[in-house]
Amino acid sequence: MKSWLLSCMHGRGDDRAMRGNAAEVYLDVWPARATTATQVRLRRREADWAVDARDTRGNPIRFCGHGALAAARVALDQGDLAAEPLVFVSAAQRWTGRRATGGAEQISLSFARPPLTACPVPPGAALWLGVEPHAAATSGADDDYLVLEVAGADQVRQAQPDAAAICAATRRALVLTSLAASGPVFRYFAPQYGDTEDTATGSAAVQLGAYWRERAGLDAADYVQLSAGGGRMSVRCHTDTVELSARVEYGAAP
Numbered sequence: 001m002k003s004w005l006l007s008c009m010h011g012r013g014d015d016r017a018m019r020g021n022a023a024e025v026y027l028d029v030w031p032a033r034a035t036t037a038t039q040v041r042l043r044r045r046e047a048d049w050a051v052d053a054r055d056t057r058g059n060p061i062r063f064c065g066h067g068a069l070a071a072a073r074v075a076l077d078q079g080d081l082a083a084e085p086l087v088f089v090s091a092a093q094r095w096t097g098r099r100a101t102g103g104a105e106q107i108s109l110s111f112a113r114p115p116l117t118a119c120p121v122p123p124g125a126a127l128w129l130g131v132e133p134h135a136a137a138t139s140g141a142d143d144d145y146l147v148l149e150v151a152g153a154d155q156v157r158q159a160q161p162d163a164a165a166i167c168a169a170t171r172r173a174l175v176l177t178s179l180a181a182s183g184p185v186f187r188y189f190a191p192q193y194g195d196t197e198d199t200a201t202g203s204a205a206v207q208l209g210a211y212w213r214e215r216a217g218l219d220a221a222d223y224v225q226l227s228a229g230g231g232r233m234s235v236r237c238h239t240d241t242v243e244l245s246a247r248v249e250y251g252a253a254p
Contacts, residue, residue, distance in 0.1 A: 018230035065202015072097030163191035200231025
């Protein structure tokens with residue numbers, strides 16, 4: 001059984017303190033047990049690559065951004081580079097992957113643009129987070145995403161999620177965001193699914209690419225996740241797609 005440990009969406013240079021998120025990629029079969037990193041199964045088919053991801057408890061992940069980045073890095077290293085972009089398929093979606101400008105470690109994925117719907121800020125949201133959101137939007141089904149916007153990066157940093165209150169109030173994962181001078185910043189909370197706060201969340205950045213294009217006309221920017229570990233990724237929102245690009249390296253997170 002072939003397997004690889006990769007680190008995704010971490011910093012470089014002055015950003016090296018951003019540790020990003022780790023994923024273990026397995027070719028064809030799952031390992032015997034769950035580990036401390038997200039696990040991704042990658043299977044080569046005639047015209048595409050099948051991708052499945054599961055969390056550290058062994059539960060399936062519907063949309064795993066850093067798992068998709070890790071899978072793409074491995075698949076690109078296994079295949080014919082002239083065939084880029086490669087096509088990837090999961091139970092929930094289809095996307096393409098290629099090497100981005102900047103070398104083999106820069107991976108770019110293209111997903112269908114998620115349809116976000118503006119909505120009122122839910123009552124009690126300030127109590128869930130300890131900060132006051134002033135705008136909101138939902139994405140996908142009732143157990144997908146709720147984007148909450150606050151006034152500044154400091155409020156994103158200062159948020160103190162109440163896991164029990166979030167679980168009682170909504171089935172949606174919460175993406176807390178603000179538009180800083182350097183670009184969007186965010187944090188991601190999903191205690192309903194065993195992840196009070198994720199370190200670096202590519203799936204959330206895809207939602208935010210659509211959100212900030214609608215909200216502020218922002219087509220392309222670097223997105224920084226203000227978690228304890230930290231993550232950095234680039235997002236470009238097109239009419240029908242959102243492109244997620246990040247640094248992906250073999251080995252444990254720095």
